[in-house]
Amino acid sequence: MSVTVTKTSGRTAQITWTADDDLQGYLDRAVESDQLADALQSLGQPVLHGTPDQILTQAQHTATLARLLERRAASQVVQLRDIHGLSWRKIAAAILDAPEKQSSVRRMYESGRRQSGSITGGTYGGENRGIEGGTFHGDVHMPATDQ
Structure with missing residues (x-):
């Protein structure tokens, strides 16, 4: 697995991945749309503030x-x-x-x-699905969001 999360200092981290780690673009979408940031904020703060x-x-x-x-x-x-x-x-x-x-x-x-x-x-x-040669081939569909 080449997705890495590296704590750089204090409360700062860097996340890196390759195109092979994100074939369907879920990681890109989660970061670019603020989904990951919002989910992590929700994890850290049980009571959220804002409008x-x-x-x-x-x-x-x-x-x-x-x-x-x-x-x-x-x-x-x-x-x-x-x-x-x-x-x-x-x-x-x-x-x-x-x-x-x-x-x-x-x-x-x-x-x-x-x-x-x-x-x-x-x-x-089904085609391109299932277990073939020890590799799992399945799709998980992430719904598009308004953001």
Whole structure:
């Protein structure tokens, strides 16, 4: 992974990535549209300040990134199970910090499979989708925003 976050000093950081790290432009869009900044501000400040429209935009940006990250997490659960053969218990322990929550991880898995297209018989269907040669090929669509 060549995405790096480097703390440069105090409360300053630099984020770098390559074009190969962001094939669908999600990182570029998150930075350029202030989605990332708004989500990080929301993370750091439980009570936001500003006009209702500013707070609404911050909430929209935070929710948009949260949905995208939830989809990515579901995709990763599919990869952990189907490619690497990890047990539900081990995945639940890592993802949810609760090995007994295997049914929650299974729901994430099913969500990840649905995102990748029509699935039957434990394999992915469709062109340029699914698991081929140990690589996961799936799309996660990030909705466009007004910003």
